[in-house]
Amino acid sequence: MEYSGLQRPRATLACNLDTNLLRAAHPLLTAGQVEALEWSFDALFSFPEIPDWFTALIQAYSEEGRLVGHGVFFSLFSGRWSAEQQQWLDRLKALSEVYRFDHVTEHFGFMTGADFHKGAPLGIPFTPQTLQLGRDRLQRISAAAGCPVGLENLAFAYTLDEVKRHGDFLEQLLEPINGFIILDLHNLYCQLHNFRQSAEELLRLMPLHRVREIHLSGGSWEPAAGQRNRQIRRDTHDGTVPQAVFDLLEKALPKCPNLKYVVLEQLGGALETPEQQRAFQADFRTMHGILKRQNHSGKTSAPANDFQPPAFTPSATPRSDEALHQQQQALSEILENAASLRDARTQLSASPLAETAWNVENWEDDMLETARRIAQKWKGGWG
Numbered sequence: 001m002e003y004s005g006l007q008r009p010r011a012t013l014a015c016n017l018d019t020n021l022l023r024a025a026h027p028l029l030t031a032g033q034v035e036a037l038e039w040s041f042d043a044l045f046s047f048p049e050i051p052d053w054f055t056a057l058i059q060a061y062s063e064e065g066r067l068v069g070h071g072v073f074f075s076l077f078s079g080r081w082s083a084e085q086q087q088w089l090d091r092l093k094a095l096s097e098v099y100r101f102d103h104v105t106e107h108f109g110f111m112t113g114a115d116f117h118k119g120a121p122l123g124i125p126f127t128p129q130t131l132q133l134g135r136d137r138l139q140r141i142s143a144a145a146g147c148p149v150g151l152e153n154l155a156f157a158y159t160l161d162e163v164k165r166h167g168d169f170l171e172q173l174l175e176p177i178n179g180f181i182i183l184d185l186h187n188l189y190c191q192l193h194n195f196r197q198s199a200e201e202l203l204r205l206m207p208l209h210r211v212r213e214i215h216l217s218g219g220s221w222e223p224a225a226g227q228r229n230r231q232i233r234r235d236t237h238d239g240t241v242p243q244a245v246f247d248l249l250e251k252a253l254p255k256c257p258n259l260k261y262v263v264l265e266q267l268g269g270a271l272e273t274p275e276q277q278r279a280f281q282a283d284f285r286t287m288h289g290i291l292k293r294q295n296h297s298g299k300t301s302a303p304a305n306d307f308q309p310p311a312f313t314p315s316a317t318p319r320s321d322e323a324l325h326q327q328q329q330a331l332s333e334i335l336e337n338a339a340s341l342r343d344a345r346t347q348l349s350a351s352p353l354a355e356t357a358w359n360v361e362n363w364e365d366d367m368l369e370t371a372r373r374i375a376q377k378w379k380g381g382w383g
Contacts, residue, residue: 009214009253010035010066011288012261016043017054018268024277028284029057036066036102038213038263041095042073042088062099068213068261069095069145070182071106076137076151077124078110079325081318085137093144102260103148103212103307105182106141108170112332112375120378122331122371123154123162125357126169129321134173136319142177143314148307150180150212155187155219155235156371158363160195167206180212180307182263183256185248186219186241190233194367199248203255211256212307216241216249216287217265225341225369232370238270241283246290253294258303262291327352335375341365344372 013025013034028034039058044050061067074088092104109121124130142149151170157163170181183206192202218239224230241264253259264284271277330351338344345368348360355361 008291008294009259009262011284011291012036012038012068012213012263013284014038014040014070014215014263014265015057016040016268017047017050020268020271020277021266024266024271024280027281033284033288036068036261037061038068038070038261038265040072041069041092042071045073045088045091058099062101065100065102067099067101069099069101069104071104071141073111074106074137074141075111075121076106076108077130077134077324079133079321079323079328081320085318089140089144092141096145096147101145101147103150103180104141104145105150105152105213108151108154108166110328112335112379120374121154121156122374123157124324124328125359126162126165127357130324131169131172133319133321133324135176136314138173138177138179139312139314140318142179142309143312148180148212148309149177150174150182150307152182152184152215153187153206155184155190156367156374157191157195158367158371159359160197161359161362163191163195163197163202164205171207171210174210177309177312178305178307179210179309180258180305181207181210182213182215183208183211183252184215184217184235185245185252186215186217187235188248189242189245190219190235193233199251203252208252208255209258209305211252211259212303213261213263214249214252214256214259215263215265216245216283218242218245218270218283222370222373224366227366230366232366234370234374237265237267239266240279241286246286249287249290253290258305258307260303262287323352327356327358331358332375332379335372336379337376338372341369341372344368 015025015037107121109123111121188202192199217237218241220234220236220239221231224232264287266280271280334344334347353360
């Protein structure tokens with residue numbers, strides 16, 4: 001591997017047990033260009049057996065201190081604590097005793113779906129109650145993992161106000177555990193397009209001193225709900241990285257003093273052909289080249305914050321919020337079953353979310369329709 005020390009962020013690959021993804025990654029791995037691996041460890045919880053060769057790959061990066069864990073299914077902000085969440089923590093604790101994770105991360109938000117472990121992650125209202133709920137859950141992840149813990153910024157929002165407040169809420173959530181942020185730049189690209197904001201403004205609103213990891217990916221476009229000639233950008237991970245996202249990386253790198261990993265992500269279902277695999281490899285090499293140029297610019301230095309959590313013991317009883325749970329159940333039911341945007345509006349106005357901190361009365365049509373489509377696509381789960 002070319003990388004040594006902490007001169008620049010590590011060029012990292014999101015690598016899971018997926019034939020197409022591993023076939024695309026193989027030339028990069030054998031050439032020693034992949035300086036770290038990000039592993040979505042909970043995607044393997046349902047596998048009865050993991051191949052020895054995949055375990056050996058993960059172990060090799062673990063032994064070098066170059067393995068980071070990325071969770072998908074915990075559903076951090078589910079209002080009611082579930083047995084599945086405790087099982088998730090127990091499995092994470094067991095894995096952390098086998099592998100050396102340099103850090104572990106999860107997604108912001110809660111999962112749609114009746115059991116909140118299916119569907120897609122969506123946001124929650126930014127209130128003192130949800131803040132305390134999130135802090136409680138983060139403490140439990142930190143105690144299970146025994147390493148730094150972070151959260152990924154969401155791509156989706158219902159309103160511009162939600163976008164603008166997201167960074168400050170993340171800062172408040174993470175401060176008690178000295179946590180960090182995955183700054184997903186394609187998620188940021190979705191927001192700057194969908195809400196007509198500048199990259200500079202959205203970066204300014206993020207606590208960039210808490211960024212330890214950056215994600216790069218591609219996505220897709222879909223027609224807006226009610227505006228002709230307007231498209232909504234979706235974080236679907238099924239395309240190559242847009243040049244605009246690479247441009248965002250160039251802008252963000254000098255602003256993130258504690259950055260350690262830059263990760264390329266893509267779903268294996270979008271890597272079926274040799275052409276798609278070569279494009280993925282080209283994206284990785286472009287990312288790698290940007291990081292090398294950053295190193296040669298002389299603007300890099302060792303991170304000042306290693307994001308090690310303080311010593312603490314979580315309370316015996318996980319925090320829950322029954323009112324939030326009922327609202328989430330109602331929202332999932334509406335999004336997953338509403339026949340149209342108008343139907344979703346009608347149901348929301350008569351639901352427990354009406355005239356609450358969810359602010360459903362001011363949700364933008366385009367974004368509500370996008371949420372409806374996301375929920376109905378993924379309500380049966382991801383696999």
